[in-house]
Amino acid sequence: MSQPGEPAAPLSEEEQTRLIKHLGRAMLPALPQGWQRVRAEYRAAGRHVEVDLAFAGPDGQWRPVRPPMDVVRLFGRLRAGMHRSDRGTWLSAVYGIEAPAAFSVDFNADEEPRWRNAPPVIGFQDELRAFPRQDERIPDWLRQRVGLPPLPEPAPGGGLRAAHVYDGLDGANRPVVNRQVVDRRLAEALLTYLEGAPVVLTAQGLGVDEFVPGEQDVPLDFRTDGTWIWAGAVPHYLRKHGLPPEPDLVEHIVSRGFRLGEVDEATRERAAALITGDA
Template identity: 75%
Template sequence: MSQPATPLNEQEQNQLVKQIGRAMLPALPPGWQRVRAEYRAAGRHIEVDLAFAGPDGQWRPVRPPMDMVQLLGQLRTGMYEPVRGTWLSAVYEIEAPAAFSVDFNAEDEPRWRNAPPLIGFQDELRTFPRQDERIPEWLRQRLGLPPLPTPVEPEPEQPAAPVQQVQQAQEGELRTAHVYDGRDEEGRPVVNRQAIDRQLGDALLGYLEGAPVVLAARDLDVDEFVPTDRDVPLNFRTDGAWIWAGAVPHYLRKHGLPPEPDLVEHIVARGFRLGEVDEATRERAVAMITGGA
């Protein structure tokens, strides 16, 4: 397997992020208010979108400058880590005059315009190898790899600990909830979960929406099930054991889509009670979301 170039340190990454922002500007007309760049890659398959909004708030696509595309590729390579690989997609947003945010995704399948061919996913692991357990299920399916074995959890020998104690016991074991279960051949989300009743759904919503927000963007994302709607909150919450995107409670409330079963069981086991989430745990959650873990 090939090995990426020397990784960038945090200062070098920050400098490159700023260069990427400056590289967008030549493509923008006078009077722009916001700009959003999306970069998606698997091996040598790369997709880049750039759009801006003016005073009327309407988004208009523009041609991405080649400098911006190349710098994003350098950042992706420079952020590679042997255990977890590197990110597969990124969203870079700027709000005039100088506010910006960058979100990196290393786990979920990007929303491709055109799904990469098999060789693209093969190239991804050849160029950016990662530990087997860090290969997400959707990528394993794309590559024809067998699923990871389900770990067998021993029966508890003692009564459940209070919420605060559970958080301490699970330190370093934050899990990220999947919004849905994969995508079909046309790129649409696939859901294979047992329906839940209204009472349980309401209790889950109270828990999911009551946990502290650790990362948020000002914009709203497109509803994967109703692409004409752009009403999905771009935020992440954690209860100290799990991390979930704002899409999880949003889709539960709007479409009745329950969270993944393991997260539901976790919430029920806690009696729908949220405990305190300390600052160190919040920082670990942000690091996982942004690809720094």
């Protein structure tokens, strides 16, 4: 089954919940009286879409039924609305219902679905065009499908990159800065991101302001978004002196749409080890 991808505005969590409930109700017209369990599975890559719907009665035997078009449409709307620029969207979902009203939904964004009929290469290419994701979020199997080269081997520190607070020191050991000033709106968005990332290492007290040595107000902490690591001085100097982060970090944050993702414990530990020199 194929259907054109339709651009859609991102759904809030409340909208997702409402749509998921609507989706469950849309299955009911296809079910006979006496059903006890329902299982719907949706698989998609670009315009290639597969939907299976089955129910079990008192005997526990699963029986397939034809999914209503509303079910297909609502799954597609949910998938499009859950797309995020950093991680793409999910490729398959399993929706289960237990009579009378209990339900659960599992989304898979990384593993290759168990296709009924494998999509052609153009289906996977369409997937990345319609629902782009950051390069490091494209799983190996999908990279192979579309002909992308494999990701490079992680560098020491698990591929994490540490941000420079400034650009160097002059002969008098004073910080040197050669960066383009950012406007106020961009600065506020950067600050929200930089100050909202998880802390991976911190120390008591405050450090000396290297631009105003007589002042001691610099946070002694480090944060990471899973790709970059930065010292508390980075947002502090942006807020206090208007000093923007290094350009590559700014570009990275903008490319993520200023949205922070989850950072797992292993990545936090690698970040801490890199900061302390134990990586």
